Every structure is written in structure tokens, then in C-alpha cells.
Amino acid sequence: MKRTANAHWNGNLKEGKGEISSQSTVLNQTPYSFKTRFESGIGTNPEELIAAAHAGCFTMSVSATLERAGFLANDLNTEAIIDLDMANLKITGIHLDLKASLIDGVSAEVFQQIAEGAKANCIVSRALSVPVTLSVSYQ
Helix, strand or coil, X not given: CCCCEEEEEECXXXXXXXXEEECCCCCCCEEEEHHHHHCCCCCECHHHHHHHXXXXXXXXXXXXXXXXXXXXXXXXXXXXXXXXXXXXXXXEEEEXXXXXXXXXXXXXXXXXXXXXXXXXXXXXXXXXXXXXXXXXXXX
């Protein structure tokens, strides 16, 4: 299986503009620019897309791990927070903040273990070379 995305850019770094499109067309000529990456503006940026991919992958991994253990996930909500070192222009880490509703038969300790396993084993976590941290709220 292969997944694809395309990027187009025109102009210099600060005034130039680009569009990103994905194979599924969920992103379809979605704008990105210096402003959307390093300031604020309408559009996306590579770091935001990495965070979205990681949050989605990790949350699905938690659900799958619960299912393999015989449980059905209730609400799982994950925020992925990218740490970007602007001085060196590099991502230095990602923090996953998982908030979950109680699941019948799963203690907080077991849920924490499941979440830790999902963090270590989700496809996006394994593709990244930066530290990944996790906080879990289970209520």
C-alpha cells in the first residue's frame, strides 16, 4: 500500500505561497505559506499535518489495542503538540495528550499501559525520530 500527497510552491520563502493536496482529496489545494507556518493565517503547515497524523494514528492504535484486549473504546480524544525549536528549525519532540471516557472493565492502570503501548507502536510514532511523551486523563 502506498499513500501520496503533493505540494506546490511558487515564489520566495517569505512572500511565496503553496498548496498541498492529498490522495484522498481531503486536502485539495490547501494553502500554506510562511505566515501559516511561522506566524498565523488561513492554511496549514507541515508541523500541523504531522501533529494531525500522529494524533489520528495514536488514537486509532489505542482503540485497536483495547479491542484486542476485549474492550470497546468510548470517547478517545487526543491532542498532539509539536515542540518546534525555531532557533535550529527542528522538531524536538511531540506530546500526546489523551483524554478518555471510562471503559467497562478497564482500570486506570490498565488503560495507561494500553495507551503507552499504543504510543510506542503506532505507525507514526515509529516513523519519527524525536521523543514522544504522553499524558492520559481517564474519567
